[in-house]
Amino acid sequence: MDRENLSVKNSHQVPWKERIAYSMSDFGCNTVFQVLGTYFLVFCTDTLGIAVAATTGLFLITAIIDSIDGVFWGQFIDRTHTKWGKSRPYWLWFTIPFVIFCIMSFSAPKFIMGSELTKVIWIYIGYIGAKILYSAINIPVTSILPSLTSNPQERVALSTIRQFFGNFGSAIFLPLTLPAVAFFGSVWGESNKGTKSAAGWSTWAIILGVITIIAMFTAFFGTHERVVTKDSQRSVPMKESIKAVKGNYPWFIIIFINFVYWGGFAIRSSALPYYFKYNLGQEGLGSLTLLGTTLQLVTTAMVPFFVKKIGKRNTMMIGMIGTVVSQLLLFMSEKLNGNVPIILIAISMFYLSQGLIGALIAVMLSDAVDFGEWKNGIRAEGFVTSFSSFSAKLGMGIGSMILSTVLTMGHYIESTGNNIHQSSTALNAISLGFIWIPFVLYVISAIALWFNDVDKFEDKMTSDLEEKHTRELGN
Incomplete structure (x- = not known):
């Protein structure tokens, strides 16, 4: 390796204390938002007793909003200049409002329980507010990465540690959710309602919200935006920001994958509680399988090793293929009358x-930021990375809408009672949402990933940009 590349590889190193602080951003986001994504539909139908068809409109509206708000947040970030930097302030400004709307999404105050309309209005306001403000705190999690370091390997390490703690949050709180709801429901005198306890859901949401605030504030106070460029010191106009994605095919690929993959993930996650409760008749096993999120910690920790050996694209491709195979194993278990060992193998995979x-995903978006500057001369972290949240949220919103539509077409029966049996068409609809729709979307994601070849020219791109930044700041 020549001296120029060596300087790039050793520049902008981030100390471990800051790595942990940065990882708290994903931990904080996942703490309550993953629970919202997995259990919100179940809360609406089985706790509030809202018709599943009513939620279809909610998911459609949020999908439309998600197609707009991410771009605006990205522009706000590119135009932000504070003593804390461009991205960090958003964790300070918007975390508490985000938490308030998440708590609202899992609350059932007495004044809304009188009619279907008031319940629907309440959840619409809570859910839409939570989704908009999630962009406000989540887009900076990605947009700040190129500003923390210009070292490609350091970015992989930072993203890996961040994802590790994000998965850790999911691994802790997703499996605990239903038992915690039942427990806090009994504390508030609703032990007869079990996991349908409105008081239990509200209490659990408040606890998760407090944890989210602590984590996001830790990220704010513990990180530092150290990569300074000419563009980072000025407000980049929208017209120039758009130039950063002109011909930026790595960006188009990862944004498309973000949309398709997370859409499938949302459908699968939301369908999981229904599948284990009604198709398998083992609601407790559904919560138990969520403990499988701890397995993510193992492979996430191994990402830097795999990337060093086979590159980012090939490492991610192994994951894509694994998700496809896992869905086929779920189908196999269904053909064997819900064979539990095969289900556990599939969930683990x-x-x-x-x-x-x-x-x-975040690392590849940082690559797209670099590629846009390398190819077009414009560095717009906020604009380029904002489409990550936009595409993921749009995919998840449309995915949730698809699931609610499929359940409606399958004549799913909403009930706040504990003894309810679904028709065969409803069970088939749940199976379609849990197994087959995600399977198709995962296959499409893997095909798109194949065309991302940034690994081939990354060293030259990074070296050229390092020279460019040094030259610009020296003038």
Whole structure:
């Protein structure tokens, strides 16, 4: 390696204390938002008793909003100049409002329980507010990465540690959710309602919200934006920001994958509680399988090793293929009358594969930021990375809408009672949402990933940009 590349590889090193602080950003986001993504639909139908068809409109509206708000947040970031930097302030400004709307999404105050309309209005306000403000705190998690270091390997390490703690949050709180709801429901005198306890859901949401605030504030106070460029010192106009994605095919690929993959993930996650409760008749096993999120920690920790050996794209491709195979194993278990060992193998394979995927999406977006500057001369971290949240949220919103539509077409019966049996068409609809729709979307994601070849020219791109930044700041 020549001296120029050596300087790049050793520049902008981030100390471990700051690495942990940065990882708290994903931990904080995942703490309550993953629970919202997995259980919100179940809360609406089985706790509030809202017709599943009513939620279809909610997911459609949020999908439309998600197609707009991410771009605006990205522009706000590119135009932000504070003593804390461009991205960090958003964790300070918007974390508490985000938490308030998340708590609202899992609350059922008495004044809304009188009619279907008031319940629907309440959840619409809470869910839409939570989704908009999630962009406000989550886009900076990605947009700040290129500003923390210009070292490609350091970015992989930072993203891996961040994803590790994000998965750790999911691994802790997703499996605990239903038992915690039942427990806090009994504390508030709703032991007869079990996991349908409105008081239990509200209490659990408040606890998760407090944890989220602590984590996001830790990220704010513990990180530092150290990569300074000419563009980072000025407000980049929208017209110039758009130039950063002109011909930027790595960006188009990862944004498309973000949309398709997370859409499938949202459908699968939301369908999981229904599948284990009604198709398998083992609601407790559904919560138990969420412990499989701990397996993500294993493969996430191994991402830097795999990337060093086979590159980012090939590492992520292994994860993509694993998710596809896991869905086929779920189908096999269904043909064997819900064979539990095969289900557990499939769930384990899914989470192991997920660990390889999640850690690298942010890194590939940082590559797209660099590629846009390398190719077009414009560096717009906020604009380029904002589409990550936009595409993921749009995919998840449309995915949730698809699931609610499929359940409606399958004549799913909403009930706040504990003894309810679904029709065969409803069970088939749940199976379609849990197994087959995600399977198709994972296959499409893997095909798209194949065309991302940044690994081939990354060293030259990084070296050229390092020279460019040094020259610009020296003038």
